[in-house]
Amino acid sequence: MRMHNADETCGIAQAALVLGDWWNVLVLREVARGHVRFDALAAELGLSRKVLTERLGRLVAQGVLRRSLYQRRPVRYEYLLTDAGTALLPLLVAMQDWGDRWVLGDGTLTATAEADGAEHTRVHALPGTRLPDGLVPPDAAATVLFTYPGTGTDWGDPAIPGAxxxxxEHRLFRDAWPEFHRAGVGLYGISTQLPQEQAEFARTEELPYPLLSDAGHGIAAALRLPTFRGAGRLRHKRLILVADAERTVRHTLFPVTDLPHAVAESLRLALSLPRPAG
Structure with a gap:
C-alpha cells in the first residue's frame, strides 16, 4: 500500500496497514473467538486455503499473531494472539459496538436490545458455544455468568435505557447465593470495570461470589457480547449465560429487564442441566 509521507507518523494509518482489509479483521475476530487452527478458521470464514494462508502469514509477520506447534506429523500450527494482537481486542469490540448501533441499529444509545435486533440474535445463538478458560469453576456442576454495565455509575440525564x-442485581444474586452454592452452581459477575473498582464494591456489598474484570474486552470479543458506551467507557449490556460443567453455554437470558425473575430463572435453568457423572 502506497502511503503519503505524513502517514508515517500517523498511528491510525499505521494500524490500518496492519489490519489491511476486512479479511484480516475477520481473521482476528475468529482467533479471539477461539478458532485458532487453520481448518477451523477456513470453515468459519469461508476463505480459500490460499487466501487464508496469505492473511495468516501477514498477521504473523506484523507481530499480531504467533504460530504455536500442536502436531508434528504432519506439521500443524495454532495461531494465537500476541500481546500486540490482544491489544487490538478493544478496537474489535468498539467496531462491533459501532456497527451494532449505527449500521445494524438506528443510532439509539441503549443498554438493552430489541427482540428482532442483531445483538439479540447473536446472544441467543450462543448455546453450544464453549466459554473461554477461567470462566467456569473446575468443580461446578453448572455455572451462571451475568454481565452488568457497572456499579456506582452516574448514567447521566436522561439515563441510558437499561443501564x-x-x-x-448484585444484591439479588447475593441473597440467592446460598441456593446456588448448595446446588453446586458457580456464579460470576462480569463487567468492564477495573479490578480495584470491583474489589471495592465486593467488599462494601459483602459479595460471596467472584467478580471478573473484562476491562481488556477479551470476554466480549470471544463471545461477541453486546456493549454500549456509557460514562466514558464501553460497557457490557446486561445478560445471563448458563453453562454446563464442560464450559458449554446451554441457556441465555437477554435482554434482562426483570431482575428478580432473571436471577430465579438462571438458577432454575442451571438446576435443569444434567449433572456430571460421578
Missing amino acids: AGCTL
Whole structure:
C-alpha cells in the first residue's frame, strides 16, 4: 500500500496497514473467538486455503499473531494472539459496538436490545458455544455468568435505557447465593470495570461470589457480547449465560429487564442441566 509521507507518523494509518482489509479483521475476530487452527478458521470464514494462508502469514509477520506447534506429523500450527494482537481486542469490540448501533441499529444509545435486533440474535445463538478458560469453576456442576454495565455509575440525564440496576442485581444474586452454592452452581459477575473498582464494591456489598474484570474486552470479543458506551467507557449490556460443567453455554437470558425473575430463572435453568457423572 502506497502511503503519503505524513502517514508515517500517523498511528491510525499505521494500524490500518496492519489490519489491511476486512479479511484480516475477520481473521482476528475468529482467533479471539477461539478458532485458532487453520481448518477451523477456513470453515468459519469461508476463505480459500490460499487466501487464508496469505492473511495468516501477514498477521504473523506484523507481530499480531504467533504460530504455536500442536502436531508434528504432519506439521500443524495454532495461531494465537500476541500481546500486540490482544491489544487490538478493544478496537474489535468498539467496531462491533459501532456497527451494532449505527449500521445494524438506528443510532439509539441503549443498554438493552430489541427482540428482532442483531445483538439479540447473536446472544441467543450462543448455546453450544464453549466459554473461554477461567470462566467456569473446575468443580461446578453448572455455572451462571451475568454481565452488568457497572456499579456506582452516574448514567447521566436522561439515563441510558437499561443501564441502571446493577447494585440491585448484585444484591439479588447475593441473597440467592446460598441456593446456588448448595446446588453446586458457580456464579460470576462480569463487567468492564477495573479490578480495584470491583474489589471495592465486593467488599462494601459483602459479595460471596467472584467478580471478573473484562476491562481488556477479551470476554466480549470471544463471545461477541453486546456493549454500549456509557460514562466514558464501553460497557457490557446486561445478560445471563448458563453453562454446563464442560464450559458449554446451554441457556441465555437477554435482554434482562426483570431482575428478580432473571436471577430465579438462571438458577432454575442451571438446576435443569444434567449433572456430571460421578
